[in-house]
Amino acid sequence: MKENLNAVILAAGKGTRMKSKKHKVLHELCGKPMVHYILDTLEDMGTTQKLMVIGHLGETLEEALEGKVTFVKQEEQLGTAHAVMQTEEYLQGKDGITLVLNGDHPLFTKDTLQSLIEIHKQKEAAATVLTAELADPTGYGRVIRQADGSVSRIVEHKDASDEERAVHEINTGTYCFHNQKLFEALKLVNNNNAQGEYYLPDVISILQEQGEVIAASMMEDEKEAMGVNDRIQLAEAESYMQERIIRKHMQGGVTIHHPSTVTIEADVEIDADTEVFPGSSLKGNTKIGSGCIIGPEADLQDVVVADESKIRYSVIEDSEIGRNVTIGPYTYIRPNTSLAENTKVGAFVDLKNAQIGKGSKVSHLAYVGDSEIGQNVNIACGVVTVNYDGFTKHKTIIQDGAFIGCNTNLVAPVTVEEKAYIAAGSTITEDVPAEAFAIARQRQVTKTDYVPKLRKKINRHNSL
Structure with missing residues (x-):
């Protein structure tokens, strides 16, 4: 007994x-x-x-x-x-x-x-x-x-x-x-x-x-x-606990480069053959699969990352990252975002409450929030999902195979259907049917020989 x-x-x-x-x-x-x-x-x-x-x-x-x-x-x-x-x-x-x-x-x-x-x-x-x-x-x-x-x-x-x-x-x-x-x-x-x-x-x-x-x-x-009676002892105890946590992960098959620069909290899980690079911070209930590259300077809080994904110089909170996903540099992924396998999110992209489908790309300088993005969608540079009207958040839906050109504003609620194409510089306020081409911008006007006239006008104004 x-x-x-x-x-x-x-x-x-x-x-x-x-x-x-x-x-x-x-x-x-x-x-x-x-x-x-x-x-x-x-x-x-x-x-x-x-x-x-x-x-x-x-x-x-x-x-x-x-x-x-x-x-x-x-x-x-x-x-x-x-x-x-x-x-x-x-x-x-x-x-x-x-x-x-x-x-x-x-x-x-x-x-x-x-x-x-x-x-x-x-x-x-x-x-x-x-x-x-x-x-x-x-x-x-x-x-x-x-x-x-x-x-x-x-x-x-x-x-x-x-x-x-x-x-x-x-x-x-x-x-x-x-x-x-x-x-x-x-x-x-x-x-x-x-x-x-x-x-x-x-x-x-x-x-x-x-x-x-x-x-x-x-x-x-x-x-x-070691007991903890003041903030100094708290820091000393945390330092020792951090050494213990990092040692446990390395013994489990994780490579940690320059461990003294890395922060890993107690409940974080990391599978073997993942590498963690300097300046990275893994916190909360973060779980990282095998064969991943995390960092340099990846800051993850309550994030699940599947195998073979790469995250560099980025901040991610309360989100799910699929297999073989590439993130960064300088990506901000906010809560309730999920990236399916083989997706790419690049430099200076901000995602929030967004579901990105398999094989889709948001490569640079874009904001995608409150959105459902299908498979194999290309979201080009400067795209913004305009999700907030000052009172309510609205959803943007982009279906499989669609192409969203540079500097496009998608004013939610709006749906871009399968394989539709949005011209660069457009502001889209209405749904776009499947395989349609949408262009929504002011027609360009070019006035030849206008600049000399403009200069004369300015000089007359300045002489008064």
Whole structure:
């Protein structure tokens, strides 16, 4: 029978050093609130229940994380042990293991937490401390071990002797407890300290005094222990998370040129044999197929790109790109646009809410909005779909095989039927039948020998 695994996430603090109206754990790393990384990892581990202790700005957490976690309120912030005490209703007397984590420590991996649990089980410990070895442990509580590797005590930096300060193994503030023993010890924690608070590390001392085994699990990468208390640490944590994300994609067969110049958010998916070039930014739920060329300087947000497509120096939002599509340079594709396979969208083209059919081309200097474009349509330079009359957006429909000449205005609502041809410079206000030729422009008038007369007229005016 699988042992119950509970998790208590501490998120009741004020986070004053962030200097923000937003709750600290909702600040984003690589496109996701930092607490989501913790919740996603716990979900992946099969946690029986996830409890979050909230206080300051708790209502914003309840709104943002509804359905993802059970909330427990800490009305007064009286320390970390006091915070865990608030979960008594859900955990008191229950069998199993309880993880206690801080909501502002987003970098722990599944492997690290599972290793913590495995050591806890192997040692048959009442409590196991997640530790890290730091080159400079100044300010951190030191983990003092016994000869057999178990924990003798945790001593805060300010209380440590010179010999203890020479220890580089530190307490990360993340613990694994035998659940029933945790709650028995919590009843014995007091607040006889300068701050008048109930501290969770005191549980370790109490269990130690009771003769219980206290174990420790040292993580392989000390950077995972990084907490976020201010904007500087937020940037440092995001940098580390970004390195991790990029490394994962490269290990999966993606070539990333000059990785330090590339941004890839946490939920982005990229298939093998795609290349990402410098200056590119892939965000949100972007999904990119195999064999694509992305960048330089491609900025994609919530975009699905099929295999073998090429996107250079372009911005694309909330759109779908088919197979073997060429985009850019300097294309702007706005939401609800779809490009079918083998389409081409070129320099300085703006698309919005447009569906472009297979094999069609919008090569340069055009605006196509609120439009349905069929297959093998050619939209030449300077074409504009005039979709807005000041009150309502209207649709332009261009059917298969049509040719739209340079500098044409298509005043919507209007339909250009199959294989119709629009002459350059036309302003089209009426539907064009299939295979028809439409021309809508002022007839050219040429006045021979007119310029000398014009000059004389201007000179007479200037002499007055």
